[in-house]
Amino acid sequence: METPAELDVNSVTSLIEHWSSLPLEERKLHFNQLPRTDAEELFLNLAAPDQYELLSELSPLEKRSWIRLLAPDDAADLVQLFPIEQRNEALQLLDEQSRHEVMGLLAYAEDDAGGLMNTRYIRLRPDMTVEEAIRYIRAQARNPIEIIYYAYVLDAGQRLMGIVSFRDLFVAPPNKLIRDMMETELIAVREDMDQEEVSRQFSQHDLLALPVLGETGQMKGIVTVDDIVTVVEEEATEDIQKLGGTQALDAPYLKIGFSEMVRKRGVWLTVLFAGELLTASAMGYFEDEIQKAVVLALFIPLIISSGGNAGSQASTLIIRSLALREIQLRDWWRVLVRELRTGLALGAFLGVIGLLRVVLWPIKDSGYLEHYFLIGSAVAVSLVGVVLWGSISGAMLPFVLHRVGLDPAVASAPFVATLVDVTGLIIYFSTASLFLSGILL
Amino acid sequence: METPAELDVNSVTSLIEHWSSLPLEERKLHFNQLPRTDAEELFLNLAAPDQYELLSELSPLEKRSWIRLLAPDDAADLVQLFPIEQRNEALQLLDEQSRHEVMGLLAYAEDDAGGLMNTRYIRLRPDMTVEEAIRYIRAQARNPIEIIYYAYVLDAGQRLMGIVSFRDLFVAPPNKLIRDMMETELIAVREDMDQEEVSRQFSQHDLLALPVLGETGQMKGIVTVDDIVTVVEEEATEDIQKLGGTQALDAPYLKIGFSEMVRKRGVWLTVLFAGELLTASAMGYFEDEIQKAVVLALFIPLIISSGGNAGSQASTLIIRSLALREIQLRDWWRVLVRELRTGLALGAFLGVIGLLRVVLWPIKDSGYLEHYFLIGSAVAVSLVGVVLWGSISGAMLPFVLHRVGLDPAVASAPFVATLVDVTGLIIYFSTASLFLSGILL
Numbered sequence: 001m002e003t004p005a006e007l008d009v010n011s012v013t014s015l016i017e018h019w020s021s022l023p024l025e026e027r028k029l030h031f032n033q034l035p036r037t038d039a040e041e042l043f044l045n046l047a048a049p050d051q052y053e054l055l056s057e058l059s060p061l062e063k064r065s066w067i068r069l070l071a072p073d074d075a076a077d078l079v080q081l082f083p084i085e086q087r088n089e090a091l092q093l094l095d096e097q098s099r100h101e102v103m104g105l106l107a108y109a110e111d112d113a114g115g116l117m118n119t120r121y122i123r124l125r126p127d128m129t130v131e132e133a134i135r136y137i138r139a140q141a142r143n144p145i146e147i148i149y150y151a152y153v154l155d156a157g158q159r160l161m162g163i164v165s166f167r168d169l170f171v172a173p174p175n176k177l178i179r180d181m182m183e184t185e186l187i188a189v190r191e192d193m194d195q196e197e198v199s200r201q202f203s204q205h206d207l208l209a210l211p212v213l214g215e216t217g218q219m220k221g222i223v224t225v226d227d228i229v230t231v232v233e234e235e236a237t238e239d240i241q242k243l244g245g246t247q248a249l250d251a252p253y254l255k256i257g258f259s260e261m262v263r264k265r266g267v268w269l270t271v272l273f274a275g276e277l278l279t280a281s282a283m284g285y286f287e288d289e290i291q292k293a294v295v296l297a298l299f300i301p302l303i304i305s306s307g308g309n310a311g312s313q314a315s316t317l318i319i320r321s322l323a324l325r326e327i328q329l330r331d332w333w334r335v336l337v338r339e340l341r342t343g344l345a346l347g348a349f350l351g352v353i354g355l356l357r358v359v360l361w362p363i364k365d366s367g368y369l370e371h372y373f374l375i376g377s378a379v380a381v382s383l384v385g386v387v388l389w390g391s392i393s394g395a396m397l398p399f400v401l402h403r404v405g406l407d408p409a410v411a412s413a414p415f416v417a418t419l420v421d422v423t424g425l426i427i428y429f430s431t432a433s434l435f436l437s438g439i440l441l
Numbered sequence: 442m443e444t445p446a447e448l449d450v451n452s453v454t455s456l457i458e459h460w461s462s463l464p465l466e467e468r469k470l471h472f473n474q475l476p477r478t479d480a481e482e483l484f485l486n487l488a489a490p491d492q493y494e495l496l497s498e499l500s501p502l503e504k505r506s507w508i509r510l511l512a513p514d515d516a517a518d519l520v521q522l523f524p525i526e527q528r529n530e531a532l533q534l535l536d537e538q539s540r541h542e543v544m545g546l547l548a549y550a551e552d553d554a555g556g557l558m559n560t561r562y563i564r565l566r567p568d569m570t571v572e573e574a575i576r577y578i579r580a581q582a583r584n585p586i587e588i589i590y591y592a593y594v595l596d597a598g599q600r601l602m603g604i605v606s607f608r609d610l611f612v613a614p615p616n617k618l619i620r621d622m623m624e625t626e627l628i629a630v631r632e633d634m635d636q637e638e639v640s641r642q643f644s645q646h647d648l649l650a651l652p653v654l655g656e657t658g659q660m661k662g663i664v665t666v667d668d669i670v671t672v673v674e675e676e677a678t679e680d681i682q683k684l685g686g687t688q689a690l691d692a693p694y695l696k697i698g699f700s701e702m703v704r705k706r707g708v709w710l711t712v713l714f715a716g717e718l719l720t721a722s723a724m725g726y727f728e729d730e731i732q733k734a735v736v737l738a739l740f741i742p743l744i745i746s747s748g749g750n751a752g753s754q755a756s757t758l759i760i761r762s763l764a765l766r767e768i769q770l771r772d773w774w775r776v777l778v779r780e781l782r783t784g785l786a787l788g789a790f791l792g793v794i795g796l797l798r799v800v801l802w803p804i805k806d807s808g809y810l811e812h813y814f815l816i817g818s819a820v821a822v823s824l825v826g827v828v829l830w831g832s833i834s835g836a837m838l839p840f841v842l843h844r845v846g847l848d849p850a851v852a853s854a855p856f857v858a859t860l861v862d863v864t865g866l867i868i869y870f871s872t873a874s875l876f877l878s879g880i881l882l
Contacts, residue, residue, distance in 0.1 A: 236677030244757020252767035279742035301720035316685020326693035413854035
């Protein structure tokens with residue numbers, strides 16, 4: 001019953017498991033060879049783009065039975081993948097009630113609460129008795145309601161009054177009124193709430209489903225926790241890709257087209273390159289110093305990359321903490337103080353190693369021998385400065401981006417490293433002049 | 442009903458929302474000022490370390506009622522936070538049945554399926570009728586079973602035979618036998634399965650709960666999806682922190698101690714620094730070339746950082762795809778081919794920009810003027826080589842780490858950048874000698 005290591009083409013579970021790594025032709029082959037009920041089971045468990053892939057070549061009549069298998073929220077996800085001009089045709093394949101619901105869902109942005117929600121949930125009236133409610137639920141459950149979580153108590157204007165869990169229904173006396181037992185301290189989300197915020201509500205409150213409300217409190221649908229696991233993974237993937245210095249791919253690595261991939265990586269790589277071009281200018285400014293003491297050039301990669309690494313660490317930690325709301329904007333001062341101390345400690349440690357490296361293991365006998373202690377000191381002090389600066393700017397940049405309304409995850413490791421490179425060069429050469437002016441410079 | 446922007450100390454929901462960003466004294470103050478039922482609601486919604494914080498100063502008798510509020514899996518998480526010598530005392534606060542269950546859970550590693558599971562679930566016998574089952578569930582529901590999802594059908598040896606959903610129970614004829622309606626194609630997890638694998642099962646199959654089985658198929662408990670949202674977030678946080686070049690913190694940024702923070706970042710920073718020290722050696726090897734043509738030194742940061750950035754992009758994308766199982770080990774060849782093409786395209790593009798930069802906008806009038814086209818060409822060709830090398834090694838490294846049993850996330854952006862720096866220098870200076878040997882060199 002565990003994950004099989006190898007594909008078993010007769011097991012739906014195994015096929016789902018390996019689906020995304022199979023070549024397209026194989027996927028179509030397996031799908032067509034499965035008995036109908038297994039094929040349906042497989043189809044229901046695939047992501048919308050995989051479902052679309054399987055349907056795209058079928059006739060409208062063949063498509064119909066597959067689309068009608070889906071709950072409205074899943075059908076909406078699928079319909080959205082059809083080219084605009086075929087979307088209407090796809091909608092016509094649904095029965096009238098479903099079509100109405102799916103069209104309602106299509107009006108929402110895909111990553112809003114409204115785009116995630118299911119419009120089929122169990123509605124109760126406040127003046128029902130527990131016994132009536134249980135009977136009523138048994139009747140409603142014959143319709144394809146995805147899974148039963150809670151029942152929602154609505155007033156005549158479809159506004160949400162309260163929630164009843166099945167557990168409470170089960171244990172209440174049969175003649176008690178719903179209005180007297182319903183939970184009225186409600187946690188709900190607005191239809192236009194971003195999916196990242198919706199998933200935060202789930203992880204904070206450990207709930208199975210959240211009601212989605214319109215502006216004036218009318219009940220629109222429910223978002224269920226099984227959809228949220230996927231959302232949390234998607235959001236983390238987007239953040240991770242941004243932190244790696246690329247635009248979010250929005251598709252698995254092996255499925256995205258070549259030109260799309262080059263574009264998504266190329267944009268950021270070019271931006272970073274443009275920033276790095278400043279290092280050449282900065283270096284040009286110090287060309288005379290390098291000419292006089294080539295030994296200084298040898299430590300440039302060491303010093304600027306240490307600053308970049310310290311900055312990557314700080315920005316990554318802060319970006320994740322901001323995303324999880326462990327840190328708020330107003331905590332910037334506490335973070336700054338922390339990074340000052342951390343950066344100093346880390347810089348000092350690396351500085352000592354750097355000093356020892358220069359003094360104990362001189363690079364070739366290049367005539368600077370008598371000055372090695374001074375050169376080593378310049379390297380060590382630069383390391384403290386660069387690591388401190390990297391930690392502080394890496395930690396503060398996400399706050400700045402967040403404050404001006406940009407995604408903090410833009411402050412990726414490569415982005416921070418690039419920023420710190422230019423300043424790192426300035427710090428290094430300024431420190432070197434301080435130590436070596438009149439001696440080597 | 443939306444997330445309040447500001448803390449409302451009278452609302453439990455608002456307190457939970459802001460909890461982690463409040464100072465410790467304020468947290469204790471609010472907790473003590475809340476009416477008992479609100480305080481209980483708050484307590485139940487906090488993470489185990491926050492619960493421990495609130496309890497730590499209470500007398501054993503005061504602790505007892507708080508610990509007894511918790512379901513066995515949550516109680517086990519809390520007990521684990523007590524210092525070893527106090528753990529037994531804490532266990533004694535539980536009633537006997539709960540103590541037995543909690544001790545059973547404590548035997549599991551925290552991030553195994555066994556460590557996540559709840560031992561209270563609804564058990565049915567196969568020869569019950571639907572009507573008996575419903576009556577039996579109503580009786581069991583009076584005990585503190587966290588939430589009702591499915592009912593599990595066990596044989597006399599406690600082995601799992603099938604699963605019945607409440608929806609199916611509701612719609613079945615009352616005198617049907619459970620054995621005739623139960624689902625027997627089961628998805629289950631083994632008690633020692635890692636939580637990352639468990640969460641993958643949830644996101645693949647869209648389930649609310651998974652049964653946890655022992656070696657011979659005996660039912661041990663269930664893992665529920667609301668716990669999985671937290672797991673998915675934790676795992677993503679760990680990966681993100683590793684990708685940022687630091688060890689996983691295991692605690693929110695503002696809560697982790699200073700020395701712990703310095704240690705977790707310092708270890709990797711030092712490893713990376715040791716790697717970067719090789720750049721100084723590599724540069725030393727090319728000292729004569731730099732002496733002859735200082736202009737070469739000016740483009741060092743530009744070239745090595747471009748390789749590092751390309752490598753960060755590739756490694757981040759591959760690491761995430763491996764973690765989500767979008768890519769398997771055996772796909773390494775397809776990835777290699779892709780990265781070859783992508784790296785060439787990106788490198789060529791940056792190369793052209795680099796060439797234009799050198800030719801159109803020379804750095805100072807430093808006497809190399811007549812050679813700018815050659816210098817520019819050397820820079821351009823190096824950029825192609827370095828970006829190509831960065832993409833390939835960044836993409837292959839996670840496979841190698843995975844293959845030898847290490848966590849691919851070790852191939853963080855800073856780690857890959859450091860690797861690429863040394864090779865980048867060698868590529869650059871070799872290319873430069875090719876173009877400029879006999880002219881500047």
